[in-house]
Amino acid sequence: MKTLAHLLLLLLIPAALGAAGSDIRFYHDFDNGSLLPENTRAEGDTVYFDGPDNFNPGGWKWIHFRMTGALDRALKFEIGNHYATGSGRLDDLVFVYSHDQIRWHFFDEAAHHRDEGVYRFFNNEPFAHDTVWVSFSLPYPHGRVANLVHFLRSNIYVFPTPSSDRRLVIGQSAGGTTDTGRTVPPLDLFGLKITDGEAGGEKEKVVIISGVHANETLGNHVTEGLLLFLVSEEPEAVELRQNVEFFVYPMVNPDGRYGGYNRGGVQHPRRDTNRFWHEELYADMKEIQTVGEAMKRDTGGDGVAMFFDFHSWSDTRPHFVIAEAHVRDTPFWTRLTEFEPEMRFSASRYGDEEALREAGRSTWFAKHRLGARHAMTPETMFRAGENIDRYRRMGRHFGLAMYAELVESQRSPAAREREAEPASR
Ligand SMILES: [Zn+2]
Structure with missing residues (x-):
C-alpha cells in the first residue's frame, strides 16, 4: 500500500505544480539581466515581480528577465506602486517583451490600479513561445x-x-x-x-x-x-x-x-x-x-x-x-x-x-x-x-x-x- 501511495504522489505532484503555475521559471543571470528573485513568483496565471533597489530607492529600476514555461499561457504581470519610472510613473509607460531578444514588443494592455496599489500589464493572446524575455526599457547588453x-x-x-x-x-x-x-x-x-x-x-x-x-x-x-x-x-x-x-x-x-x-x-x-x-x-x-x-x-x-x-x-x-x-x-x-x-x-x-x-x-x-x-x-x-x-x-x-x-x-x-x-x- 505504502509503495502505491508513493507512486500516486509522485505522479500527482508534477501535475499539481503545473496547474498552480509554478512550472514558470525566472532567470536574470545574463548580460544586462536584472530581477529581485525574492520578490518574484508565479501564482496561477499572475506573475509578481520586482527589481533590485540599488540606486535611488523607489526610483525607476532596470528590470530584464527571462521566463520559461510561458507557452500557451495568458499571463498577467503585476508590480507594486513603488516602481517609479520618473515623473510619469507607470501610468503611460509600458514594459516590453521578446521571444528572441532582438525584436521587442510593447504589451497590449497596461494600467495603474491605484486602489490596489499595483501596476498590471498583459497581452490579449497567450504567449506563442515557451521562453519570453520581459524588460523595462529596451535592453542594450x-x-x-x-x-x-x-x-x-x-x-x-x-x-x-x-x-x-x-x-x-x-x-x-x-x-x-x-x-x-x-x-x-x-x-x-x-x-x-x-x-x-x-x-x-x-x-x-x-x-x-x-x-x-x-x-x-x-x-x-x-x-x-x-x-x-x-x-x-x-x-x-x-x-x-x-x-x-x-x-x-x-x-x-x-x-x-x-x-x-x-x-x-x-x-x-x-x-x-x-x-x-x-x-x-x-x-x-x-x-x-x-x-x-x-x-x-x-x-x-x-x-x-x-x-x-x-x-x-x-x-x-x-x-x-x-x-x-x-x-x-x-x-x-x-x-x-x-x-x-x-x-x-x-x-x-x-x-x-x-x-x-x-x-x-x-x-x-x-x-x-x-x-x-x-x-x-x-x-x-x-x-x-x-x-x-x-x-x-x-x-x-x-x-x-x-x-x-x-x-x-x-x-x-x-x-x-x-x-x-x-x-x-
Ligand atoms: Zn544619465
Whole structure:
C-alpha cells in the first residue's frame, strides 16, 4: 500500500505544480539581466515581480528577465506602486517583451490600479513561445556593443585611436560580484576613430560617448544609429568623414550594464557615474578613469568642436538635450529640431569651473579637459510605442545636424548661395 501511495504522489505532484503555475521559471543571470528573485513568483496565471533597489530607492529600476514555461499561457504581470519610472510613473509607460531578444514588443494592455496599489500589464493572446524575455526599457547588453565594434573593425573608415589596440580596446573594466550574487567578468572598454583616411588637411574633432549610466540603454541605441550613419555612404556622412575625426567610446560603464544596475557600476554601485569626471574624483573609478584619460590622449586635449554624452531615461516628457545656452543658436540645433521637432532644449552652465568640478559631469570634463566648444547631454525618453528603430533614426538625425554645423555652415557664402539656387541644380 505504502509503495502505491508513493507512486500516486509522485505522479500527482508534477501535475499539481503545473496547474498552480509554478512550472514558470525566472532567470536574470545574463548580460544586462536584472530581477529581485525574492520578490518574484508565479501564482496561477499572475506573475509578481520586482527589481533590485540599488540606486535611488523607489526610483525607476532596470528590470530584464527571462521566463520559461510561458507557452500557451495568458499571463498577467503585476508590480507594486513603488516602481517609479520618473515623473510619469507607470501610468503611460509600458514594459516590453521578446521571444528572441532582438525584436521587442510593447504589451497590449497596461494600467495603474491605484486602489490596489499595483501596476498590471498583459497581452490579449497567450504567449506563442515557451521562453519570453520581459524588460523595462529596451535592453542594450554589453555584448551588443562588442558585436557592433567587431562589425565596425572591418570598415575602411574605422581606425584605432592612440589609446586603443587593433581590436579597438582601450582597457578592461573592474568586474566583480553584483548585489544579487552575479559574477561580472572584466569587460572590454572600446575606443575608435571614424574618419576618411584618404582626406588630408585640418579636421574638426567630435567626441561621442554613451553608456555612462547603467540603465540608460536608449542612449546606446541612439549612439548605434549615429555610428552606422557615420560609416554609411549617405552624402552627408561622406562629407563629414572628409572634414571631421570622430572619437567614439560607446560603453563607458560596461559592468553596470552587464550587471543590470540602475545607475552606478559594480565597483561602486551607489555612485552616480556622471559625477566623477575629474582626475582626482575618478582615481578609484577604473572605467571612468580609463575613458577620461583616453579621451585626453586621443584628442590632444584641446580644440574639440563637439562633445556628446548620450543618456536616456524613462518619462512621458519630450526628448531633450542639456547644453550651454549658446548651443541653441547653432546650425546644429536648427537642423536637429527640423528632424526632431519635439526635441526640447535645457540650458545648463558648464563654464563655471569650480561649481561643476564638484559635480564632475562629463560635459564639464569635455569643456575643461578637451576644450569642447559645444558639449551636450542628449536625454532620450522611453515612451510607449517608440521602439529600437525610432532611437536609431534619432541617432542619424544627430549625425545630419552635425553635418549642418561642421560641413555646411563652414562653406563659403558664395558656395552656399549657389546650392540654395534651384536653377543651378
Ligand atoms: Zn544619465
